[in-house]
Amino acid sequence: MGNEVDYKKFTWVIKDFSSLQSTKIYSDEFVADGCKWRLLALPKGNDVEYLSLYLDVAGTEFLPDGWRRYVDYRFTLVNHLSEAHTVHKKGWRWFDKNTRFCGFRDMVPVSSLIAINGGFLLNGEITIIAEVGVLEVIDTLSASQVEEISTDRSEQRAHDDSSSSEDLQNKDDVTIEVNGFQVLVSQVDVVKTLFEKHPDLAQGFSLKNQHIKNAYMNALLDLIKTLCKAAKDLSVKDLKKADDTLSDLIKVGWNLEWLRMKLDQALEKQVEYDTRIRELEKQVKKRKLALEEIETDLEKEKAAASASLMSLD
Known part of the structure; x- marks a missing residue:
């Protein structure tokens, strides 16, 4: 079995979506593996007629020089009428001072979001679920320290990992x-x-x-x-x-x-x-x-x- 990643699940409900005038809105901050994050949404899209959605590193002004975060993230835009029409997207990325947010310009067409019978709007609200797994955290430029941190975390997770006959029942x-x-x-x-x-x-x-x-x-x-x-x-x-x-x-x-x-x-x-x-x-x-x-x-x-x-x- 491989090491397990502890994914932080965060739900963001955007109210009065159809009447939003802002071109850019942020969610509340949340913590995943000791790192602060927030979601960034562009209701009118990033030069496209889609809802654009990104994962954003919060509080970068307080992070040390050379900080880096390697992250596996997953976004879900809930469709309340049909699970089959719920939108799922995932990505992985190194975040650093040059890449402080990452995500998708084309999450879902705005026309689909605001459609009366589209299923995404419920009482004027849309629901977004983010799952964030932090795979690696680097807060220094020292190569020796980076290697030490990576090795220690890998060994610790391997030590904590446990498998059972129930785990092996699922071949996938x-x-x-x-x-x-x-x-x-x-x-x-x-x-x-x-x-x-x-x-x-x-x-x-x-x-x-x-x-x-x-x-x-x-x-x-x-x-x-x-x-x-x-x-x-x-x-x-x-x-x-x-x-x-x-x-x-x-x-x-x-x-x-x-x-x-x-x-x-x-x-x-x-x-x-x-x-x-x-x-x-x-x-x-x-x-x-x-x-x-x-x-x-x-x-x-x-x-x-x-x-x-x-x-x-």
Whole structure:
């Protein structure tokens, strides 16, 4: 079993959402693993017609130089009519003085939020649930202290972790070590294949904290899963998000230039594909308009012919 992360759950009810005039609102502060956080919402969106929602580090002015927080966060926008329409999104990120908030510009369309029968509004209120798991806390720039903190926390969590026969009953929760990473049983074959084809895959990745290592491996597997989708199921936006994830992985030491090449090729092809689709759609639209004009002319000719025959009678 891998180490467990203690997720802090925080519920934020925004009242009178439809009548809000503010472009930016903050929730109350809450504490997760000794760190202060708050939610930031942009009801009118961040240059998009969506509710934008972010996790924000609170009280940064009181944090020491070199502070960093590695966080796994999950947002839920509750739909009171149907659980199937409840929106769930998750992400992971290093927070520091240059990245003090992170989240999603496109949580849900504003039109869906304020729709009378949309299910998100209940008595004029929307309900947001945030789950925040702090995987690593660094409050110093000293490399030796950073490594010591990471090792101590990893060992302490491993010592506190307990497993039972009940834990092992759910196969989806069982993890196996592959090249120093704790991966789910369903991921073992994929991870082994990755290391067989690319032995230096994580050669430059030196972090020792097991939570962070697992998070990065899951990010890589999600990235590969995305790139394995059919072209029709991918958009340029999807590939650009994948590009951001890939850049993050390479920055922390993963050897993924082979994947960078494939992603660049996929992005180039997708741009060409999207451009061609738009051109064809424009042509279809023009031809439909031309056909409508011809049909209009045909109806006029029929009317004129009918009027001529009537005059002969």
